[in-house]
Amino acid sequence: MATTLKDLRPVYVAGIGFHRYQFLSDTPYVTLGLAAVRAALDDAGVAWPAVDSAYVAKALLPMAPGRAMLRHLGDHGLPIVHVENASASGSAAFRHACMEVAAGLADIALVVGVDKPMPVGRAESLARIGSLADDAIAPFTHFALLADAYAARTGASVEDIALVAVKNHRNGSKNPFAQHQKERTLDEILGGKKIAGGFTSLQCTPVGEGAAAVIIASEEGLRRRGVGLDRAVRVASSAGRSQHLYDDATRYDAMLTQETTQIALAQAQLAPGELDVVELHDAFTVEEVEYVEAMGLCPDGQAVPMLKEGAFDIGGRCAVSPSGGLISMGHPIGPTGVGQIGEITRQLRGEAGPRQHPGARSGLAHMVGVGAVCYVHVLQKP
Amino acid sequence: MSDPDLLKPTLYRRAGSAARPEPPALLGGACACGHVFFPLQSYGCERCGGTDLQPRALTGAGRLLASARVHLHAGKGREAPFTVGSIRLEDGPIIRTLIEGGETRLHPGAAMVAVLAPVTDPQGSARLDLRFMAEA
Numbered sequence: 001m002a003t004t005l006k007d008l009r010p011v012y013v014a015g016i017g018f019h020r021y022q023f024l025s026d027t028p029y030v031t032l033g034l035a036a037v038r039a040a041l042d043d044a045g046v047a048w049p050a051v052d053s054a055y056v057a058k059a060l061l062p063m064a065p066g067r068a069m070l071r072h073l074g075d076h077g078l079p080i081v082h083v084e085n086a087s088a089s090g091s092a093a094f095r096h097a098c099m100e101v102a103a104g105l106a107d108i109a110l111v112v113g114v115d116k117p118m119p120v121g122r123a124e125s126l127a128r129i130g131s132l133a134d135d136a137i138a139p140f141t142h143f144a145l146l147a148d149a150y151a152a153r154t155g156a157s158v159e160d161i162a163l164v165a166v167k168n169h170r171n172g173s174k175n176p177f178a179q180h181q182k183e184r185t186l187d188e189i190l191g192g193k194k195i196a197g198g199f200t201s202l203q204c205t206p207v208g209e210g211a212a213a214v215i216i217a218s219e220e221g222l223r224r225r226g227v228g229l230d231r232a233v234r235v236a237s238s239a240g241r242s243q244h245l246y247d248d249a250t251r252y253d254a255m256l257t258q259e260t261t262q263i264a265l266a267q268a269q270l271a272p273g274e275l276d277v278v279e280l281h282d283a284f285t286v287e288e289v290e291y292v293e294a295m296g297l298c299p300d301g302q303a304v305p306m307l308k309e310g311a312f313d314i315g316g317r318c319a320v321s322p323s324g325g326l327i328s329m330g331h332p333i334g335p336t337g338v339g340q341i342g343e344i345t346r347q348l349r350g351e352a353g354p355r356q357h358p359g360a361r362s363g364l365a366h367m368v369g370v371g372a373v374c375y376v377h378v379l380q381k382p
Numbered sequence: 383m384s385d386p387d388l389l390k391p392t393l394y395r396r397a398g399s400a401a402r403p404e405p406p407a408l409l410g411g412a413c414a415c416g417h418v419f420f421p422l423q424s425y426g427c428e429r430c431g432g433t434d435l436q437p438r439a440l441t442g443a444g445r446l447l448a449s450a451r452v453h454l455h456a457g458k459g460r461e462a463p464f465t466v467g468s469i470r471l472e473d474g475p476i477i478r479t480l481i482e483g484g485e486t487r488l489h490p491g492a493a494m495v496a497v498l499a500p501v502t503d504p505q506g507s508a509r510l511d512l513r514f515m516a517e518a
């Protein structure tokens with residue numbers, strides 16, 4: 001049996017920082033990224049020269065944006081690696097930074113996600129395997145098909161599934177870093193622009209830009225810099241998987257989420273019911289109902305009734321997407337997985353202000369990415 | 383050998399299959415391990431990794447798993463609205479395809495059949511493309 005993160009020396013999230021997720025603007029990516037990194041360093045109480053290693057997550061920006069941004073923090077020379085893993089780029093960067101610190105190869109590491117919307121190709125299309133209608137099936141249409149199948153399987157209605165957007169826009173309205181910061185009624189959401197199937201625009205993640213950064217560290221690394229563990233959050237486990245060949249090939253994200261979450265929870269020695277906050281890949285409303293079931297936060301087919309009784313609200317049984325999630329906070333791709341770690345850290349520190357989930361002690365971050373790949377991290381208050 | 387009237391002759395053919403003589407058939411593949419897939423490829427089997435992959439004509443019959451009417455579409459050469467569906471072929475593979483007659487609500491579980499429908503290719507020529515529709 002291979003060693004897990006839990007078997008190595010403890011790794012802590014010591015600092016978090018953001019640049020607001022927003023619609024495409026003239027702001028250079030360097031400005032976005034530096035804002036997040038400087039905020040994370042300040043929050044950790046660590047100076048730039050103390051950082052041993054840097055991970056830059058991006059999916060859309062061109063080759064090697066890292067040093068062109070980080071050089072403005074001062075002369076350094078640290079190793080910089082870029083991580084591209086579709087929507088899960090930030091989560092993958094976080095996992096590998098944690099491994100480096102846990103293994104003792106670095107004491108303090110920076111993980112920064114930064115991106116701006118740009119046209120990109122999909123490698124899959126270069127395999128030259130034809131398709132009947134892939135050009136007709138945008139991501140929102142893929143998920144609209146899953147929503148239709150979910151409705152047929154569970155009896156949920158279009159209105160039921162849209163309740164995810166009501167909750168997540170409400171959470172996002174309290175997040176100063178969210179792209180959408182406006183509370184929405186169910187009627188407003190359902191009355192929006194029709195996209196595909198039951199989806200309207202406010203049930204789909206907005207395209208945007210932004211940045212998120214976290215500083216991770218070992219206890220020795222922090223103590224040597226005169227920083228204690230009082231605001232640090234422990235990375236209790238890390239799991240990364242890619243999809244298998246499933247009987248229902250269309251439900252790969254849910255099947256993969258189930259497997260990866262089980263591994264991460266087992267490593268952290270937690271049951272799904274012990275999680276207080278969860279940030280998951282809710283790019284489209286149906287994903288949240290599928291994933292809370294796949295993760296074991298509720299029994300199969302029970303996501304809608306539990307959503308209706310407020311189980312996934314801030315202050316409910318488990319706050320799901322307290323940041324507003326991808327639907328409201330946004331999904332600038334490279335930053336998204338890093339931003340989830342930032343939100344969970346804020347919640348576990350008890351510093352989330354108006355969107356604080358009371359008594360949060362354990363949190364889980366989940367991303368899936370085209371491929372499909374999946375990452376799950378569990379964070380705990382020490 | 384390929385039919386010049388078909389828009390994507392590597393994916394389907396006019397002639398039916400042994401199991402279902404009615405046209406058209408889908409051009410899938412089968413591995414020595416028993417895995418049946420669509421479309422045909424020669425890179426390697428997604429189940430066992432083997433490279434002994436043989437062409438297999440799949441019947442144009444299946445059951446609808448899900449459908450969605452698409453109201454917004456950015457790609458050129460295709461005007462919304464249109465309907466797409468996930469269909470489990472009776473030979474096993476699940477495909478994603480355009481649905482004819484999708485203006486009316488389709489229900490998961492419905493029996494679906496493949497048809498060749500007239501379309502115009504990007505050069506403006508009349509062609510036939512594969513669609514599925516609810517079985518009459």
Ligand SMILES: [Zn+2]
Pocket residue numbers: 413414415416417427428429430431432
């Ligand atoms: Zn095989």
